[in-house]
Amino acid sequence: MHxxxxxxxxxxxxxxxxxxxxxEIVRTVYARRSVAAGEVSFGRSDIxxxxxxxxxxxxxxxxxxxxxxxxxxxxxxxxxPIVGECTVHDPQGLRLWSRIDPYxxxxxxxxxxxxxxPPLEVAVTSVPERECARRLIFWIEKFLPPVIRRRNKxxxxxxxxxxxxxxxxxxxxxxxxLLTRREAAISMAAAGxxxxxxxxxxxxxxxxxxxxxxxxxxxHPHTALVQSMLLPPALRRRVLVVLAHEACDxxxxxxxxxxxxCTPEALDLYVQFVNPFAFARLPExxxxxxxxxxxxxxxxxxxxxxxxxxxLRAPGFTKMDTTEPAQRAAAARFGLECLxxxxxxxxxxxxxxxxxxxxxxxxxxxYPQLCADMAGVWRGLEEIxxxxxxxxxxxVY
Numbered sequence: 001m002h003x004x005x006x007x008x009x010x011x012x013x014x015x016x017x018x019x020x021x022x023x024e025i026v027r028t029v030y031a032r033r034s035v036a037a038g039e040v041s042f043g044r045s046d047i048x049x050x051x052x053x054x055x056x057x058x059x060x061x062x063x064x065x066x067x068x069x070x071x072x073x074x075x076x077x078x079x080x081p082i083v084g085e086c087t088v089h090d091p092q093g094l095r096l097w098s099r100i101d102p103y104x105x106x107x108x109x110x111x112x113x114x115x116x117x118p119p120l121e122v123a124v125t126s127v128p129e130r131e132c133a134r135r136l137i138f139w140i141e142k143f144l145p146p147v148i149r150r151r152n153k154x155x156x157x158x159x160x161x162x163x164x165x166x167x168x169x170x171x172x173x174x175x176x177x178l179l180t181r182r183e184a185a186i187s188m189a190a191a192g193x194x195x196x197x198x199x200x201x202x203x204x205x206x207x208x209x210x211x212x213x214x215x216x217x218x219x220h221p222h223t224a225l226v227q228s229m230l231l232p233p234a235l236r237r238r239v240l241v242v243l244a245h246e247a248c249d250x251x252x253x254x255x256x257x258x259x260x261x262c263t264p265e266a267l268d269l270y271v272q273f274v275n276p277f278a279f280a281r282l283p284e285x286x287x288x289x290x291x292x293x294x295x296x297x298x299x300x301x302x303x304x305x306x307x308x309x310x311x312l313r314a315p316g317f318t319k320m321d322t323t324e325p326a327q328r329a330a331a332a333r334f335g336l337e338c339l340x341x342x343x344x345x346x347x348x349x350x351x352x353x354x355x356x357x358x359x360x361x362x363x364x365x366x367y368p369q370l371c372a373d374m375a376g377v378w379r380g381l382e383e384i385x386x387x388x389x390x391x392x393x394x395x396v397y
């Protein structure tokens with residue numbers, strides 16, 4: 001049944017790729033994640049894809065073709081519900097990907113399943129500890145809350161294995177991220193670690209290990225802290241639930257549709273290595289646990305990620321939100337200004353456009369300007385060069 005599932009998913013992925021290849025700007029289509037790794041679960045797994053479009057100078061020259069491709073992909077997702085998210089690179093962005101996201105680039109370089117066109121050309125680079133920490137918290141921030149709400153122990157175990165994979169890479173147990181959860185389970189057992197049936201505490205335990213490796217100790221609340229906040233850069237409402245310890249009972253707010261559940265260590269990893277702009281909006285009781293203002297390196301890394309044109313091409317491919325790319329771009333511009341000044345002065349204006357632009361308006365009117373702006377931010381970050389770890393003046397938030 002397992003081999004049948006993998007073969008069926010790959011056959012369907014090839015059919016989807018052939019439809020996408022009808023676009024004149026598509027060069028390469030490849031499968032990512034579970035389909036590429038051969039770990040699909042029939043009826044449960046999605047078909048996540050990657051596309052490399054042709055080179056264009058300026059980058060937005062093919063905006064009309066990109067809009068048509070986004071509409072086509074959205075139609076495929078509606079027609080075939082198991083079609084998942086799609087990343088869209090251009091050749092220059094693909095060359096820089098190993099600097100922007102070396103963890104994910106390492107996996108796709110070794111395990112991307114080519115479906116159409118020439119092979120991927122992804123540079124071989126090391127995966128720094130901070131990037132492993134970012135990938136670890138990516139699973140906690142994005143995937144853990146819905147799994148907790150659904151009380152899905154199967155997916156919770158999968159998340160625990162992904163988190164272990166990031167830890168194994170950071171701690172030197174493996175030189176690059178493991179390609180499958182099966183390999184992660186073997187690595188975990190070889191290290192003498194167990195995967196309990198209820199894996200939530202294990203997820204936060206590994207996060208605490210990563211925190212001890214990279215950051216200073218924090219205080220812990222006596223009971224769970226529950227605070228509502230608007231999380232930048234998208235200013236989406238999140239119910240922040242900071243647990244007293246990794247094995248404590250979950251408060252009822254943890255099952256809120258907008259919950260973000262973490263321990264102090266997991267939240268600190270998120271602020272430092274995923275989203276340093278979140279520090280400005282952390283409620284005072286949470287910040288008082290000892291979470292420090294992120295440093296210049298953390299902001300520079302985040303700004304580089306926000307300049308990635310793959311992120312600017314999210315609408316229609318990974319989601320239909322047409323406001324978030326502009327909010328990320330505003331954060332990147334603000335971050336560059338602060339890096340140049342050596343201090344923080346004000347919080348960036350990330351207020352989204354109301355009403356949200358249509359997909360057509362986004363690619364025709366907004367996307368070209370964002371491409372030009374983010375190319376300028378990237379050049380500015382390169383001109384600054386290596387930065388000292390911390391700002392000379394602390395934030396005035």
